[in-house]
Amino acid sequence: MVYRRTHQVVKRLAARRSAILAAARDAAADGGMAAVQIAPVAIRANVAAGTVYRYFPSKADLISELIADVSRDELAAIRRAADAAPGPSSALAAAVTTVAVHILSQRKLAWGILAEPVDVDVTESRLASRREIAGEIAARIEAAVRAGHLPVQDTALAATALLGALHESLVGPLAPDHADDTGRLRDAIQTVTLLALRAVGVMDARARGLVVQAVLPAKTLVGA
Amino acid sequence: MVYRRTHQVVKRLAARRSAILAAARDAAADGGMAAVQIAPVAIRANVAAGTVYRYFPSKADLISELIADVSRDELAAIRRAADAAPGPSSALAAAVTTVAVHILSQRKLAWGILAEPVDVDVTESRLASRREIAGEIAARIEAAVRAGHLPVQDTALAATALLGALHESLVGPLAPDHADDTGRLRDAIQTVTLLALRAVGVMDARARGLVVQAVLPAKTLVGA
DNA sequence: AGTCGGCCTGAATAGGTGTTCAGTTCTTTG
DNA sequence: CAAAGAACTGAACACCTATTCAGGCCGACT
Numbered sequence: 250m251v252y253r254r255t256h257q258v259v260k261r262l263a264a265r266r267s268a269i270l271a272a273a274r275d276a277a278a279d280g281g282m283a284a285v286q287i288a289p290v291a292i293r294a295n296v297a298a299g300t301v302y303r304y305f306p307s308k309a310d311l312i313s314e315l316i317a318d319v320s321r322d323e324l325a326a327i328r329r330a331a332d333a334a335p336g337p338s339s340a341l342a343a344a345v346t347t348v349a350v351h352i353l354s355q356r357k358l359a360w361g362i363l364a365e366p367v368d369v370d371v372t373e374s375r376l377a378s379r380r381e382i383a384g385e386i387a388a389r390i391e392a393a394v395r396a397g398h399l400p401v402q403d404t405a406l407a408a409t410a411l412l413g414a415l416h417e418s419l420v421g422p423l424a425p426d427h428a429d430d431t432g433r434l435r436d437a438i439q440t441v442t443l444l445a446l447r448a449v450g451v452m453d454a455r456a457r458g459l460v461v462q463a464v465l466p467a468k469t470l471v472g473a
Numbered sequence: 474m475v476y477r478r479t480h481q482v483v484k485r486l487a488a489r490r491s492a493i494l495a496a497a498r499d500a501a502a503d504g505g506m507a508a509v510q511i512a513p514v515a516i517r518a519n520v521a522a523g524t525v526y527r528y529f530p531s532k533a534d535l536i537s538e539l540i541a542d543v544s545r546d547e548l549a550a551i552r553r554a555a556d557a558a559p560g561p562s563s564a565l566a567a568a569v570t571t572v573a574v575h576i577l578s579q580r581k582l583a584w585g586i587l588a589e590p591v592d593v594d595v596t597e598s599r600l601a602s603r604r605e606i607a608g609e610i611a612a613r614i615e616a617a618v619r620a621g622h623l624p625v626q627d628t629a630l631a632a633t634a635l636l637g638a639l640h641e642s643l644v645g646p647l648a649p650d651h652a653d654d655t656g657r658l659r660d661a662i663q664t665v666t667l668l669a670l671r672a673v674g675v676m677d678a679r680a681r682g683l684v685v686q687a688v689l690p691a692k693t694l695v696g697a
Numbered sequence: 698a699g700t701c702g703g704c705c706t707g708a709a710t711a712g713g714t715g716t717t718c719a720g721t722t723c724t725t726t727g
Numbered sequence: 728c729a730a731a732g733a734a735c736t737g738a739a740c741a742c743c744t745a746t747t748c749a750g751g752c753c754g755a756c757t
Contacts, residue, residue: 252702252755262704287745297706299747308745366590368744376646383647400677403664409647410638410668417637418630421603425630440627444634448672453624476725476732486734511715521736523717532715592714 266304268294273315274358282361285312312367313374319362320378323351327385330466337392338399338451342463344389345411345445348382349438352419360420383408390449399450411445439464490528492518497539498582506585509536536591537598543586544602547575551609554690561617562675566687568613569635569669572606573662576643584644607632614673623674635669663688 254262272293276284287308291298305311330347334340352359361367362378387408393399418424418441427433439460446456478486496517500508511532515522529535554571558564576583585591586602611632617623642648642665651657663684670680 250702250756255755258704258754291707298745299707300705302746303704364588366592368590368592372646379645379647405647406642406649406661406664407668409645410642410665413641413645414634414638414672417640418634421633421637424633437630440630441634444631444672447674448638448668450671450677452676453674474726474732478733479725482724482733522715523737524735526716527734 265294265296265300269296269301269304269311270314270318273311274319277315277361278355278358281357282312282365282367285315285361285367307369309369309371312369312371316362316371316374316378319358320381323348324381324385326351327382331385331389333466334463337389337396338446338455338459339462341386341389341393341449342442342446342459343466344386345415345442346438346460346463348386348412348415349419349441352415353434353438356420356424359416363416363420379409379412383412386411393449402449407449411448414445414448415441435464489518489520489524493520493525493528493535494538494542497535498542501539501585502579502582505581506536506589506591509539509585509591511535531593533593533595536593536595540586540595540598540602543582544605547572548605548609550575551606555609555613557690558687560622561613561620562622562670562679562683563686565610565613565617565673566666566670566683567690568610569639569666570662570684570687572610572636572639573643573665576639577658577662580644580648583640587640587644603633603636607636610635617673626673631673635672638669638672639665659688 269290272290273285275293276286276290285308287301288298290311291301294301301311305314327344327347330343331340334343363375383405387404390399390402390404390407394401394404419437425433425437427437442460442463443456446459447453451459493514496514497509499517500510500514509532511525512522514535515525518525525535529538551568551571554567555564558567587599607629611628614623614626614628614631618625618628643661649657649661651661666684666687667680670683671677675683
């Protein structure tokens with residue numbers, strides 16, 4: 250006879266799965282991807298190492314889902330911020346600022362998701378993650394171009410370049426580390442946003458205005 | 474009694490060392506850092522695995538030197554190109570273009586040097602490499618600022634962001650792969666250089682002019 | 698309450714690569 | 728040319744962590 254899965258069991262299984270993913274995320278957030286090892290993650294999630302394999306076929310799958318998860322959250326945040334803006338240029342500024350804020354508030358996690366060396370192959374999910382975020386930014390640039398605020402350009406390339414600039418200057422190895430100094434974090438976000446807007450063709454003066462507007466609502470997020 | 478090192482021996486040792494480094498570079502150039510493994514490199518260099526350890530204390534050291542080597546070459550190329558330019562803005566454009574050209578002509582190597590996951594810790598030398606290149610770019614931005622061609626800005630941050638933009642859009646996972654289509658390569662270089670110049674505050678129209686000038690001398694390099 | 702399916706455990710296994718080292722070969726010296 | 732230092736070889740070793748699996752446990756069905 251085949252046992253059916255009780256509602257209770259289904260819930261427990263789902264909870265376990267989330268617990269494992271959450272444990273992985275925590276590990277990544279405070280030790281980078283290097284800390285996402287099966288045994289430690291299992292301990293954090295209060296399960297045995299073998300159990301992890303009942304939920305994820307391999308470490309690569311676990312990490313891939315982790316990446317997808319984090320990306321999903323980030324993408325949602327970007328959309329929310331951009332949609333709340335009054336016009337296409339503001340939306341672009343808001344999107345860029347959001348990415349910057351997210352990166353800065355979870356540097357290790359961001360670095361892990363994006364580029365940190367991992368022993369398994371997660372190229373695919375990283376690629377997908379970038380494609381999503383870059384696509385969103387590209388769409389916002391596109392909108393601003395259509396509105397006549399920006400010169401016509403290769404939006405996909407531009408979006409990719411912007412993300413690269415954000416990542417490198419905020420989480421890259423050369424990024425100055427002022428994790429606690431809120432003022433400086435703000436400055437960095439403003440500076441980088443300004444660079445990004447100018448890069449796609451916003452005039453300096455106008456860009457400065459957009460940056461100020463975009464950073465205001467993001468203020469609270471920096472603390473988070 | 475202690476034997477002295479004959480001139481001939483000294484030369485042979487030096488040659489071996491270079492051969493090993495060159496083998497490592499070749500391996501990296503066609504298989505990325507993942508292909509830089511002791512045994513295969515030893516074979517390419519026509520030595521036994523153990524011999525590698527007579528020249529480099531560890532794999533990390535080997536890779537670090539490889540990174541330093543490549544960086545040195547790149548830095549020299551950037552300086553050469555920038556110094557040949559007629560003014561500070563042109564110099565900046567030339568520097569940026571040079572980076573772009575180098576990246577594109579050796580994508581796998583560039584990716585390996587910059588960011589590809591490696592199993593040993595080469596953070597330090599990567600950091601040093603980036604610092605050098607970023608420093609050079611920052612100096613060129615600085616010069617343009619002093620000449621009154623650009624608004625005052627955080628040149629270090631700007632340089633880092635520019636490099637990030639170049640890397641991500643040209644070698645990153647989202648970078649389109651037109652390895653053979655020279656025309657498209659040129660376009661990509663132009664587009665990215667334009668973005669970079671505008672990012673630091675060059676007016677759109679002027680930036681377009683600089684880009685054209687900068688790409689002309691770089692033309693031949695693309696083929697290499 | 699009893700039986701049995703399926704989840705969970707965690708120690709043992711597996712596999713891959715950097716590193717070592719005893720033995721061999723090449724070079725220098727008197 | 729013999730003796731001994733230096734360099735080279737490559738198979739064996741070491742280490743590290745993902746993955747497996749035999750056995751225990753819990754909860755579902757009758």
